[in-house]
């Protein structure tokens with residue numbers, strides 16, 4: 001019984017530290033964040049008012065729905081049109097804080113089996129929305145696509161931008177179209193400079209680290225309590 005209890009306590013401690021970095025890396029920093037789109041196709045369903053297939057807000061709504069070709073209430077993707085296939089359209093996401101990013105992920109839309117995914121585009125990031133660093137580019141992409149595109153980075157940034165420079169080949173004869181279902185950004189908090197006194201750090205400004213500090217403290221407290229309990233019991237058995 002004692003060995004089993006000790007094993008559970010140790011397992012809890014190890015598990016809390018093991019899942020800490022995994023959860024941090026798996027947080028989509030772009031989820032629900034605002035998007036500024038230089039072009040946004042209205043795409044209102046003609047048969048039902050107030051239902052919209054396309055919107056720039058769907059870039060960060062956390063969904064990339066599979067459309068059955070019939071349903072009228074599916075929030076498919078950001079969609080845009082341009083007079084020529086060569087274009088210059090910026091989609092900018094504000095993460096609302098500077099993060100140490102490790103990757104940006106783009107999800108094609110199921111609409112037209114991803115064929116509306118842009119042909120040429122750059123992925124850029126910025127701290128201030130003025131100076132931009134390119135972390136990836138795609139050229140001459142065409143055809144069906146369903147797999148996500150992943151762009152690795154080690155940049156610190158608050159803003160993520162997609163600069164579409166060539167629309168997809170999808171056209172109605174008058175304009176060219178482009179669509180993307182979702183943009184995700186992953187990373188963690190920026191490491192504080194070594195010169196910054198740690199005693200002045202306010203835990204409330206870093207909710208994730210503070211949460212894990214609480215978890216780790218609770219785990220240690222539990223382990224210590226179990227140790228004291230077992231020691232007392234052992235002493236009671238001796239005397």
Ligand SMILES: [Ca+2]
Nearest residue numbers: 058063181182
């Ligand atoms: Ca979406």
